[in-house]
Amino acid sequence: MEAAKDTTSKAAQNALKKAEKAQKMAAAKAEKALKQSSLPVVGGKKEGDIIGITVSKEEDFSAWYQEVVLKAELIEYYTEISGFFILRPNTMFVWNTIKQWFTERIEKLGVEEASFPSFLSQKALEREKDHVEGFAPELAWVTKAGEKDLEVPVAVRPTSEAIMYPYYAKWIRSHRDLPLRLNQWNSVVRWEAKQTTPFLRAREFLWQEGHTAHLTEELAGEEVLQILELYAGVYEQLLAVPVVRGRKTEAEKFAGSLYSTTCEAFVPSNGRGIQGATSHCLGQNFSKMFDVKVEDPAVKGQHRHVFQNSWGLSTRVIGVMIMVHGDDKGLVLPPRIAKIQTILIPVGLTAKMSAEDKEKHLAHLDELFFTLKKAGVRVDVDLREGYSPGYKFNDAELKGIPLRIEFGPRDAAAEQVSFARRDTGEKGTIAIAELATKVPTLLETIQQDMYNKAEATFRSHRLVLTKWEEVVPALDSKNVVIIPNCLVPECEDKMKELTTGQAANEPDTADGKKAPSMGMKSLCIPFEQPEGLVKGETKCLNPECTRLAEQWCMFGRSY
Template sequence: MADQTSAEGPSKSALKKAEKQARLAADKLAKASKQATVAVVGGKKSDDIIGMTVSKTENFSAWYQEVVLKAEMIEYYNEISGFFILRPASMFIWNQIRKWFQERIEAMDVEEASFPMFLSSKSLEKEKDHVEGFAPELAWVTKAGDKDLEVPVAVRPTSEAVMYPYYSKWIRSHRDLPLRLNQWNSVVRWEAKQTTPFLRAREFLWQEGHTAHLTETLAGEEVLQILELYAGVYEQLLAVPVVRGRKTEKEKFAGGYYTTTVEGYIPSNGRGIQGATSHCLGQNFSKMFDITVEDPTPKEGEKAKHIHVWQNSWGLSTRVIGVMVMIHGDDKGLVLPPRISKLQVIMVPVGVTKATTPEDKTKLYDQLQEIKDTLKKAGVRTDYDMREGYTPAWKFNDWELKGVPLRLEYGPKDAAKSVVSYARRDTGEKGTIPVSDLSTAIPTLLETIQSDLYAKADAAFREHRIKIEKWEEVVPALDAKNVVLIPHCLKEKCEDKIKDLTTGNQVEIEGPENTKAPSMGMKSLCIPFEQPEGLVKGVTKCLNPECEALAEQWCMFGRSY
């Protein structure tokens, strides 16, 4: 019987042929993508070499790309450029952050919701000023199967336009306030620039909170509460110091009233990096989407009128993981803070040789199991490495690459002394702990590692956060990998000029080749809440030599991501 092609679709043979062609094309694409991204080191592909091949100090960019790949945090999604697969090690960190944050916002009566990922062009038109910044990155769906959609829909880059029409519907009275919703989702921003795992991807995970309040005061209180939680994610979980502050008008969230931020610092290249933002949207969006309530406190003798609500939005993304990797990692690979590490302790049997009898080997492994059970009861995430055919040294290097905070070594000599030998991932410090003390000593040691990682990173940030009062010192400070605090007028045109004035001549940039490009100009990172002394309002001038205005506040500037 001849192949049938009807209105229902193509024939089976045609489908098989198409599937075969698709598979061949996918294989070809994957092979080409892999060949394009794998570096060659000493005649070998770097992905064939166990362990790191690039030094953090010599080529930071390549080091970062290699460490997140080899430590099994991400995998490149070869089907479409700019997308990354988050592997279990990364998702564990994200889920630890999610649990910590979710528990605290629930205590603030924030409820969880889920809105669709698509939005119409009609909704986008309502907030042109806000969407303008996202327009080049919007991904549009124009087809369903082989049919053109009557009205194309965009994949959300953020959810104001998706959510706020329903806030207008649900909020009818001041008794409906505050309305506090948060969703954990992914968003798509079709980046034209070079993408980087965690830091800049075309799709990323985040949480986005959207709330509505009766007054500016109530909205402002929540903005700072959320900002402090974001600082807690960085400082308490990731051992990363941040500066709390407010964005300048130039750098604030488009369409918002004001933006608060936590700003980090990457010592390896001296760049600042935005950690998370908490925005007060004011009444801008409630006016766009007609979100109103009747004024519960009208003036005496006046009829109650409708007022627009005050809104906030706040978000934290998987960028946090990249920041943590860049700050703590070293030439051996990842260095993970214990509180967010999927595995806090790895146990490696040592001293097992060909001469070890099966009975002694079994006895040693039974003792390792007892130690593992003891640590698990103490709340320590623990495992042992019993892989055959690998030396202890090979295992040490493998777990160091993956950043496990603490390694325990246990062999016949340790058993004879009733101790366990340990090695810290962060400092390399070694020692022994009596087996009888493990349930208390190991949790204490892990907390010490956590606090030491923070202290080290905090010291580096403070050392490279320089207060400057002479313009000629600015560029040398930037070149020395610092961020700077300068007296500033906070005017947008002045910020633009400062960026121009600090953009340098041709210099070497990071990369596999010694390419040259203009050095990056600095931009404002934030106006820190903690202001240094020395600025006198009405007297101190803006540091920009081409600006005649007086300084309003100390502003933190730097080269940034």
């Protein structure tokens, strides 16, 4: 391993500088939009204050995304160092909800929580050279402590195998110590050379990383799929985002793994796939590297290396949720992860109302609040003075609150409340006497409807193709494709090359020409395989490949 200051090539350093410049420009653009984009509210006293989304999701997806994450108060740019983001309370509520849900379930599998240091030595990296090689350009090094140079530089962890596994070798002495299942919630640092994007690509991000050891490959394999299904549950049950479960190809699997499984999501606005979470069977690759072994219970006196797994889920999940559900009004949150599920907004309180009538109405509003709170609904009341109901409606929509309840004197007289759903805009009324039962039911309906809509969209954009000439048009129409493939890495490389070209829906470059379209890559081999592929007969769809297809494989342009 070269000295710390030589760990990145000149090319990587140049890319890093370009990324930092692009990041500063993106931050400046977002900040400018934040200051200039005021949406007037009819009848509002604070017409210049409300910050709305000024860019259409359909017309400029990237700018729309930047506006949403800022104005919905999910993140703030950390301007001291480019590529880092501040996660605000609205984000942390979502992340902590995921954390609680996932932790409850992995504990039932026998997984225990641990915490390992954030730094690893150069010596440890040399031991794991082949695995860490891919991270080398992204390693952040500490070379000084105060004014003193460190004798041996230390790296901030990009992942924790080299930190954890020497201690697995120490703690695992017998097959009776197996399985060893540890998970930690932490942050990692990867000094990205590419342009960073909130949630999707940051130089520091939150995640959980699970690392387990088992006696046999079969036992390890069972856990791989159990964890993968929990990851799918995070997306589908909490975030209302459908995913395709599958196995990565050899070209795309985690370096050093025996095989990798994945949850793949889909962003309809640009037709790109995005890796949601991965669960890897490492086989014995790392246990041999770190000498994690036990005496073979079947053969006395002989030792065998254990089989290991690793699995991880990061704050990228929040970015996927935003991109899938958000609209031109802002964020759209599934109720199960919304910090505020229902917002109560008083309406019809005019200047002509007596102080006594107003106080009586607000007291009634308090009763509704406590009724909903007692029913288990995360509810808030917007009593800000000087802001019109219209302002408050738009603010709630921008922040994605799933259900808005309006309550005015007419509603009180009719013993009802009026509601509006954030996901569909549907409006209606609920009798006050039924509030405690109807609102929780309606929130669950919203959750399911959001998932159903996203699932139908993803299904309609997964095209099973058997003709090569249909592939690029399908990609250009914002689809992913499922095609017969030989699963040979060289074939994947060739198909990426063949599908890189001029796309009709790509923006013009500065010289007036169409920007080149991104080539497709394999996303996964879906567990849910279409019919029609005959092994030993069906040809790989790549026109320049002479091999036979092994399985249907999902390809697409991706993040």
